[in-house]
Amino acid sequence: MEHLLALDGAKERLHLFKGDLLKEGSFDSVVDGCEGVFHTASPVINNFTDPQAELIDPALKGTLNVLRSCAKVPSIKRVVITSSMAAVAFNGKLLAPDVIIDETWFSDAGFL
Numbered sequence: 095m096e097h098l099l100a101l102d103g104a105k106e107r108l109h110l111f112k113g114d115l116l117k118e119g120s121f122d123s124v125v126d127g128c129e130g131v132f133h134t135a136s137p138v139i140n141n142f143t144d145p146q147a148e149l150i151d152p153a154l155k156g157t158l159n160v161l162r163s164c165a166k167v168p169s170i171k172r173v174v175i176t177s178s179m180a181a182v183a184f185n186g187k188l189l190a191p192d193v194i195i196d197e198t199w200f201s202d203a204g205f206l
Contacts, residue, residue: 115156121163130172133160138178153178 098104113120115135125131135156142148157175164170181201189195 115159116152118159118162121160122166125160125163125167125170128167128170130174131160131164131170132174132176133157134176136178 095110098108098110101108111121111124113124115137137149137152137156139148161173164173187193187199
């Protein structure tokens with residue numbers, strides 16, 4: 095997070111908060127009064143046995159919990175939801191310094 099805190103104006107305008115993605119309402123007080131929300135969190139587990147239960151379901155629940163909290167706040171004008179690297183990392187292509195990553199880099203649907 096150091097790179098975010100080093101941005102121009104971050105000390106005055108950037109506020110970072112923690113919450114429990116899996117607990118509905120965890121973000122209610124955090125988003126109150128905000129105009130925009132960036133949702134960038136997702137569970138990260140390297141050794142999983144059930145990707146649906148251990149990665150996908152918690153990611154979906156967390157995203158829905160953030161959106162539910164945002165829906166309660168009339169001042170929020172925009173919510174940005176980012177993807178995880180899983181969207182582009184598992185496609186069998188070799189990443190090299192000169193490679194440009196574009197829509198052809200999406201992960202194989204079978205993986206997702």
